[in-house]
Amino acid sequence: MTEGEDPADIFQQYRHISMFPYTAAAAPLISRGRSLGTVTILRDPIPDKEEEAGVVSRLEEVATRLANELSQFSESEMCVGPTPVIVPVSDSAGPCDPTPSRWGIPEVAASVGMTCMYQLRRLSSELNSATGMKDVIAAAHRRISVPFGCRAVILSRFVEGRTWVVGHNGASRDMVRMFHGASIQSRGPLAEAMSGRPLFLENGTTFYAFPPDPALPSGEAEVYLPLLGSNGIAGVCHLGFPDERRFAPEEKSLLIMMANLLGSTLERLQLTEGKLELASSVQRKMLPRSLPDVAGMVSAARYVPASSSSEVGGDWYDVIAASNGRVVLAIGDVEGHGIDSAAVMGQVRSAVSAFASEGHGPSAIIERTSKLFLTFGSDLLATCCIVCVDVANGVLEVASAGHLAPLVRDKDGSIGKLDTPPGIPLGVPCPQSPPKSYEFPLSPGSMLLLYSDGLIQNRQCDTEEFALRLFAECAADGQDNVEDVADRLISGVPDPAQRYDDAALLLVKADTAADRTTFEMARLEIQPRDLRTVSTARKFARNSLRTWQLNEISDDLEITVSEIVTNALIHAGSDVDMRLYRYPDRVRLEVRDSDSAPPIPSSFSMSEEGRSKAENGRGMVIVENISGSWGSSPNGRGKTVWIEFLTPPPEPAG
Numbered sequence: 180m181t182e183g184e185d186p187a188d189i190f191q192q193y194r195h196i197s198m199f200p201y202t203a204a205a206a207p208l209i210s211r212g213r214s215l216g217t218v219t220i221l222r223d224p225i226p227d228k229e230e231e232a233g234v235v236s237r238l239e240e241v242a243t244r245l246a247n248e249l250s251q252f253s254e255s256e257m258c259v260g261p262t263p264v265i266v267p268v269s270d271s272a273g274p275c276d277p278t279p280s281r282w283g284i285p286e287v288a289a290s291v292g293m294t295c296m297y298q299l300r301r302l303s304s305e306l307n308s309a310t311g312m313k314d315v316i317a318a319a320h321r322r323i324s325v326p327f328g329c330r331a332v333i334l335s336r337f338v339e340g341r342t343w344v345v346g347h348n349g350a351s352r353d354m355v356r357m358f359h360g361a362s363i364q365s366r367g368p369l370a371e372a373m374s375g376r377p378l379f380l381e382n383g384t385t386f387y388a389f390p391p392d393p394a395l396p397s398g399e400a401e402v403y404l405p406l407l408g409s410n411g412i413a414g415v416c417h418l419g420f421p422d423e424r425r426f427a428p429e430e431k432s433l434l435i436m437m438a439n440l441l442g443s444t445l446e447r448l449q450l451t452e453g454k455l456e457l458a459s460s461v462q463r464k465m466l467p468r469s470l471p472d473v474a475g476m477v478s479a480a481r482y483v484p485a486s487s488s489s490e491v492g493g494d495w496y497d498v499i500a501a502s503n504g505r506v507v508l509a510i511g512d513v514e515g516h517g518i519d520s521a522a523v524m525g526q527v528r529s530a531v532s533a534f535a536s537e538g539h540g541p542s543a544i545i546e547r548t549s550k551l552f553l554t555f556g557s558d559l560l561a562t563c564c565i566v567c568v569d570v571a572n573g574v575l576e577v578a579s580a581g582h583l584a585p586l587v588r589d590k591d592g593s594i595g596k597l598d599t600p601p602g603i604p605l606g607v608p609c610p611q612s613p614p615k616s617y618e619f620p621l622s623p624g625s626m627l628l629l630y631s632d633g634l635i636q637n638r639q640c641d642t643e644e645f646a647l648r649l650f651a652e653c654a655a656d657g658q659d660n661v662e663d664v665a666d667r668l669i670s671g672v673p674d675p676a677q678r679y680d681d682a683a684l685l686l687v688k689a690d691t692a693a694d695r696t697t698f699e700m701a702r703l704e705i706q707p708r709d710l711r712t713v714s715t716a717r718k719f720a721r722n723s724l725r726t727w728q729l730n731e732i733s734d735d736l737e738i739t740v741s742e743i744v745t746n747a748l749i750h751a752g753s754d755v756d757m758r759l760y761r762y763p764d765r766v767r768l769e770v771r772d773s774d775s776a777p778p779i780p781s782s783f784s785m786s787e788e789g790r791s792k793a794e795n796g797r798g799m800v801i802v803e804n805i806s807g808s809w810g811s812s813p814n815g816r817g818k819t820v821w822i823e824f825l826t827p828p829p830e831p832a833g
Contacts, residue, residue: 309444331348341363409446466495485516510582520559575621583601628686634669712748757769
């Protein structure tokens with residue numbers, strides 16, 4: 180393969196890409212101008228063109244000799260029946276003699292083939308039920324690594340001339356680094372496998388027509404198997420072994436068939452991921468990227484999507500500054516999962532936002548939204564809860580359309596539920612009077628929690644009772660920071676494997692008189708993927724601190740800005756919103772982007788799999804060590820990474 184050639188064009192030249200673990204060659208049996216039949220051989224895939232030519236030559240010799248012998252039967256008028264004759268043969272002319280098979284149960288007749296095929300059948304069954312790469316890798320470990328004694332399994336996908344690792348297991352870290360993003364423009368094992376040739380490197384070096392790869396461990400067997408999809412080769416399955424290995428013919432055939440199953444499964448998962456990403460993208464774009472800053476009130480929101488094996492749901496939240504000087508809080512949930520639920524969610528949220536911005540109260544907002552919802556023509560139902568907050572006098576006005584009632588934590592620590600009837604969900608025709616709204620006082624220092632049922636799913640007790648207990652535990656010990664309480668609440672959501680619904684929460688705290696301290700804010704908008712603006716962000720932070728006369732924390736803050744902004748630009752691919760807040764006792768940095776994955780400090784105590792998910796290693800460890808506190812807040816459209824630095828108290832006057 181020469182420089183500049185498209186690998187996709189090169190691969191079209193190969194004719195031996197096959198779903199089956201063998202190649203076939205046939206020759207006619209012709210004697211004295213008469214066709215007497217054919218002779219066909221089935222064998223392992225031909226490794227190179229020279230050996231293929233040798234096989235064809237020997238086959239022609241066999242066909243000529245066999246045709247002469249058959250012609251003698253014809254001359255003697257002996258009948259040669261039409262039934263094919265199958266003759267097993269052993270090929271001793273290969274590069275090595277295979278070792279006896281390790282399959283089967285001793286002293287049990289015919290158990291070799293049965294045991295061998297058992298693993299294939301089990302792999303097929305497990306891959307059919309796989310819903311994510313985690314399931315595929317687990318099945319490959321059980322049905323390939325363990326029976327064959329592999330030290331590592333790596334699955335790579337072929338995209339635009341490069342291979343990208345999509346899953347791996349075992350002692351695979353070094354090989355993953357070599358394979359991930361590797362170009363296949365040069366001749367080597369990956370390129371050969373991508374052309375459709377199964378590669379069995381039985382002693383760490385290849386007996387094929389290209390030089391050995393110096394990265395291959397010497398004396399260790401390696402196997403490269405093409406992963407076949409509906410449109411050709413989709414990727415490569417790499418198997419590593421701890422020592423030399425001779426593969427019996429049935430083992431080679433079995434591995435090729437297993438690779439074909441893996442290829443079709445990866446293709447199916449890729450299509451599923453595309454559908455899920457489309458729905459997730461629609462959902463992310465319809466959620467608020469940030470919450471408005473409101474004097475006298477602090478708020479925090481969290482959103483965790485359903486697991487990757489499920490379709491996205493229709494949970495949403497919003498904070499709207501109304502025209503009458505009040506603030507409207509909204510949270511809701513659309514029935515079902517998938518692109519339809521996400522689309523309906525966007526319609527409902529837009530309607531609620533529009534009616535709230537006009538100054539309507541909670542009851543009118545629900546009534547108008549429900550009437551509009553009926554015109555959408557959707558078969559889905561939706562619930563929502565609307566809370567209008569009058570920050571000046573601390574009064575809440577609440578109305579619900581089939582949603583869970585908000586919870587309140589008073590400043591003394593007591594937890595209660597706002598006694599609001601759930602009402603009728605949106606989309607249900609109802610000739611009755613509009614939903615009623617209810618008023619409640621919100622004393623300074625109290626917290627208000629609005630949430631969806633995904634926050635408390637899979638519980639064996641009453642949902643509202645569990646929500647009250649969860650809120651009490653997370654807000655215990657006098658915890659008054661809404662960000663910390665929100666983090667503790669969302670941390671109770673089940674792991675992805677057990678999470679079948681998305682979860683959303685909106686947490687609001689009414690400031691006490693002591694909390695209502697004026698603060699200063701500086702803001703910088705950063706263009707996407709422009710790493711040159713990192714220096715601009717550092718300069719912006721330095722100048723802001725100089726203005727606030729806080730030069731003593733300038734160095735630490737600049738290091739933090741550089742790391743967090745760089746991560747956001749590399750991983751998010753969107754605008755980055757950087758904000759600095761100055762309080763009497765601290766400076767708070769917030770960096771908002773569109774990537775929901777949190778930055779992970781790369782600790783030496785992490786597992787290999789954990790380290791592979793860390794954002795480029797040691798930068799977040801430095802941030803963790805030099806800052807007072809930090810965290811990451813997912814909000815449905817991305818995340819906000821916040822870091823706080825304590826500032827020295829002002830020197831006493833005179």
